[in-house]
Amino acid sequence: MKTYRRQIREKILQALYTLELRETDIESAxxxxxxxxILEDPNAMKFFNLLLKSIKDNREEIDRYIAAHTFNWDMSRIAIIDKNILRMALAELLYCEDIPPKVSINEAIEIAKKFNSTDKSSKFVNGILDAIFNELKTEGKIKKNGRGLINHSPAKVQKTEPE
Structure with missing residues (x-):
C-alpha cells in the first residue's frame, strides 16, 4: 500500500497558506x-488527521519555538510559506512519534525548495529546524520510538537451544 506523506504535507501546507489569507477553519481549508x-488510504488519512490536528492544537507552542529561533525577525515578517513549513515540520518533530527527525527536517527542506518563497527558503528552513531540533533533543522533548528513531533501543534477542 502506497503512502502519500509528501502529498499530504504539501496539501496541509496549502491549507495553512489558505488560512493566512482568508477566514476559514483548518479542516475546510x-x-x-x-x-x-489519499481519501481511500486509511494510513494516509491517519497521518493527515494527526498532522493537521497537531498543528491546529499546538500552534501557539510551535510558534513560540519559531519566534525564539528567528532572532531579529517578527513572525509577521517571515514568509508565509516558510513559516507554515516550519510549523508543519515542528508538529512532526514533536507529535508524530513514528517519523524520524531527519525525515521531518529533510521533507521540510524539500518542500521549501519546491514552494520556495525566496531563493534562500530551504536554507532558512534548514537552519531554523536544525537549531530547534537540537534544543528539543537537549531538553528531552523529542519522543520517538521505533527503528531509526531517537529512543529506540534494540530488542533483547533471546537465544534458544536447537532441539
Missing part, C-alpha cells in the same frame, strides 16, 4: 485539497 487516493 485542507479537506477540499485531498485527492481520492
Amino acid at each position: 485542507a479537506g477540499w485539497l485531498l485527492t481520492p487516493e
Whole structure:
C-alpha cells in the first residue's frame, strides 16, 4: 500500500497558506485539497488527521519555538510559506512519534525548495529546524520510538537451544 506523506504535507501546507489569507477553519481549508487516493488510504488519512490536528492544537507552542529561533525577525515578517513549513515540520518533530527527525527536517527542506518563497527558503528552513531540533533533543522533548528513531533501543534477542 502506497503512502502519500509528501502529498499530504504539501496539501496541509496549502491549507495553512489558505488560512493566512482568508477566514476559514483548518479542516475546510485542507479537506477540499485531498485527492481520492489519499481519501481511500486509511494510513494516509491517519497521518493527515494527526498532522493537521497537531498543528491546529499546538500552534501557539510551535510558534513560540519559531519566534525564539528567528532572532531579529517578527513572525509577521517571515514568509508565509516558510513559516507554515516550519510549523508543519515542528508538529512532526514533536507529535508524530513514528517519523524520524531527519525525515521531518529533510521533507521540510524539500518542500521549501519546491514552494520556495525566496531563493534562500530551504536554507532558512534548514537552519531554523536544525537549531530547534537540537534544543528539543537537549531538553528531552523529542519522543520517538521505533527503528531509526531517537529512543529506540534494540530488542533483547533471546537465544534458544536447537532441539
